[in-house]
Amino acid sequence: MKAMEQHYREMSKCLSASAKRGVPMITAGCLFWLAAGIAGCILPQHITVWVYIFGIGAIFPLGLAMSKLMKADMFAQGNPLGTLAGVVGAMQMLFAPVMILILFREPEWIPFTVGVLTGAHFLPFGVIYRSKAYFFLSTATVLTAAATGYFATAQSFLATPFAVLAVYAFVCVWLVKENKAIVVRGSGVSA
Secondary structure, three states, rough: HHHHHHHHHHHHHHHHHHHHHHHHHHHHHHHHHEEEEEEEEHHHHHHHHHHHHHHHHHHHHHHHHHHHOOOOOOOOOOOOOHHHHOOOOHHOOOOHHHHHHHHHOHHHHHHHHHHHHHHHHHHHHHHHHHOHHHHHHHHHHHHHHHHHHHHOOHHHHHHHHHHHHHHHHHHHHHHHHHHHHHHHOOOOOOO
């Protein structure tokens, strides 16, 4: 059992280092929430909902482009946890029917729905990367989207994206710090 735990820790550490703990994807998420917030400021709601729909689909390719810039290997070939991380990330596609239903039935709930669904999908990354930042990201994103959706429903196209962007930006900085700790420990220098 101890050997399995040690093997998991090593796989997680290798994945965290090679994928930079997913910072490129979180950065792409920051850009999405920024674009959604700007759209909420300048576009009518019936157009802004499409920024959400198409923007959500653009996060993955944008994250891959960001990973090239950041020299991160998001696929971590040969690491089973890399495959698991890919499956967890891809599960977002299964939320499409929910998004379509909300889009056509209650479009004012799109910011809330996108926030809650994206936040919920981050929870397993806390285990995969052994990262407190991801546990926080998941919980804080869901709570932020729920609070702004409930208390600021009339202004959710403004309140939700900027509030969630603040959570993502904070976590992005936190993940960079977690990544530095891995590199420092991995180099033999104590943190």
